[in-house]
Amino acid sequence: MNKNLKQDTLCVQAGYSPKSGEARIPPIVQSTTYAYEKTQDMADLFDLKSDGYFYSRLANPTVAAFEGKVAALEKGACAIGCSSGMSATALTVMCVAGAGDNIISSSAIYGGSYNLFSVTLPKLGIECRFFDPDAPAEEIEKLIDGKTKLIFTETIANPSIVVLDFEKFAKISKKHGVLFVVDNTLATPILCRPAEWGANIVVHSSSKYLDGHAAALGGIIVDIGNFNFKGNPRYRSFNEPDESYHGLVYADLPVAFGTKCRAQMIRDLGAIMSPQNGFLSYIGCDTLALRMERHSKNAKKIAEYLSKHPKIEWIKHPSLKGDKYYATAQKYLPDGQGGMMSFGIRGDVEKCAKFMESLKLITQETHVADVRSCVLHPASTTHRQLSEEDLKAAGVPHNLVRLSVGIENADDLIADLAQALDKV
Numbered sequence: 463m464n465k466n467l468k469q470d471t472l473c474v475q476a477g478y479s480p481k482s483g484e485a486r487i488p489p490i491v492q493s494t495t496y497a498y499e500k501t502q503d504m505a506d507l508f509d510l511k512s513d514g515y516f517y518s519r520l521a522n523p524t525v526a527a528f529e530g531k532v533a534a535l536e537k538g539a540c541a542i543g544c545s546s547g548m549s550a551t552a553l554t555v556m557c558v559a560g561a562g563d564n565i566i567s568s569s570a571i572y573g574g575s576y577n578l579f580s581v582t583l584p585k586l587g588i589e590c591r592f593f594d595p596d597a598p599a600e601e602i603e604k605l606i607d608g609k610t611k612l613i614f615t616e617t618i619a620n621p622s623i624v625v626l627d628f629e630k631f632a633k634i635s636k637k638h639g640v641l642f643v644v645d646n647t648l649a650t651p652i653l654c655r656p657a658e659w660g661a662n663i664v665v666h667s668s669s670k671y672l673d674g675h676a677a678a679l680g681g682i683i684v685d686i687g688n689f690n691f692k693g694n695p696r697y698r699s700f701n702e703p704d705e706s707y708h709g710l711v712y713a714d715l716p717v718a719f720g721t722k723c724r725a726q727m728i729r730d731l732g733a734i735m736s737p738q739n740g741f742l743s744y745i746g747c748d749t750l751a752l753r754m755e756r757h758s759k760n761a762k763k764i765a766e767y768l769s770k771h772p773k774i775e776w777i778k779h780p781s782l783k784g785d786k787y788y789a790t791a792q793k794y795l796p797d798g799q800g801g802m803m804s805f806g807i808r809g810d811v812e813k814c815a816k817f818m819e820s821l822k823l824i825t826q827e828t829h830v831a832d833v834r835s836c837v838l839h840p841a842s843t844t845h846r847q848l849s850e851e852d853l854k855a856a857g858v859p860h861n862l863v864r865l866s867v868g869i870e871n872a873d874d875l876i877a878d879l880a881q882a883l884d885k886v
């Protein structure tokens with residue numbers, strides 16, 4: 463596929479090209495295994511000497527179509543479909559870090575990733591050092607030492623809607639020779655390509671905008687192929703033979719991270735995407751460019767409406783001129799700022815509940831970033847275990863409502879919000 467094709471064309475065409483007489487869209491290859499006539503053909507697959515399929519825990523043709531599409535959209539060298547966004551993040555860390563190592567991460571990240579880094583990975587001996595993404599570079603750099611394996615960030619943070627200053631992190635990553643990882647879930651490669659700003663690895667929860675229909679749980683890891691592991695003392699496991707893979711030295715390969723991640727992590731941990739979810743995610747991406755344009759347009763109109771409403775105390779969406787991240791978003795997300803916003807209802811938790819229960823079209827869900835608009839009240843759901851103090855530190859006030867704007871007609875959504883606010 464011609465790499466210079468525009469993003470909207472790649473959304474439709476990349477990842478799968480049928481030969482004469484074959485199905486136009488990728489068939490769902492619902493098979494765990496693949497049959498071969500010659501022993502040598504299978505041996506070559508095991509030795510990574512040829513491309514192909516031998517067991518669907520390693521790779522599957524339907525999932526490969528989705529992987530090819532996302533790799534093209536993210537300007538990557540290869541992609542790996544995972545069982546969820548969480549497994550994509552966990553595998554990315556475990557591919558480079560082991561007991562005694564550390565990673566550094568923005569504190570403004572999805573709550574599930576925060577739990578993984580702050581509770582679960584430390585149990586495996588991997589420490590996470592958190593930083594404020596808006597802190598000066600010198601302060602963030604102080605967290606890096608010889609055992610630091612990656613920097614983790616989100617393009618648009620969920621739910622705090624912080625927009626990443628890519629150039630600051632690309633500089634830190636280059637200066638210290640540390641892998642720069644970006645979770646691009648809420649921006650998607652339609653609104654932002656982290657590779658163009660110096661990221662080395664991009665991860666997604668494809669359960670969100672990539673699938674777009676709340677139909678398929680999944681995640682994906684993209685190796686941009688722009689990080690040189692060769693001879694970098696920080697990455698010994700890439701420079702020493704892997705005894706579990708016939709002495710392979712990953713740093714010698716053209717796509718070191720992607721190969722190690724599939725050949726070792728996916729093989730051993732098995733968190734691969736299913737063929738059915740690969741299919742749904744592949745066809746979901748067909749309309750990604752159209753959807754992201756509409757999500758962004760709707761969200762901007764709704765954010766402008768809410769910003770003037772007397773019952774709204776504050777609102778965060780980077781399309782608003784007064785937003786803290788407006789200038790950053792104009793630089794990194796010039797074509798649209800996505801459908802996620804948060805706002806505060808004037809009043810207490812009861813008022814938030816009254817507002818949310820009065821909505822007729824917009825539903826309450828623990829989900830974001832699909833075609834249907836939805837809301838969530840974090841203080842009484844995802845963050846309900848947190849103390850008063852922790853809520854403050856997490857930037858989640860009691861009156862915060864998270865709104866994921868879908869692709870319905872914006873005027874219908876505004877009418878629904880207006881009638882619910884009237885009841886507060």
Ligand code: PLP
Nearest residue numbers: 546547548572620647667669680
């Ligand atoms: N990253 C971000 C930014 C998310 O919003 C989410 C889920 O909401 C995840 C990762 C985790 O993805 P999944 O739910 O597919 O495991």
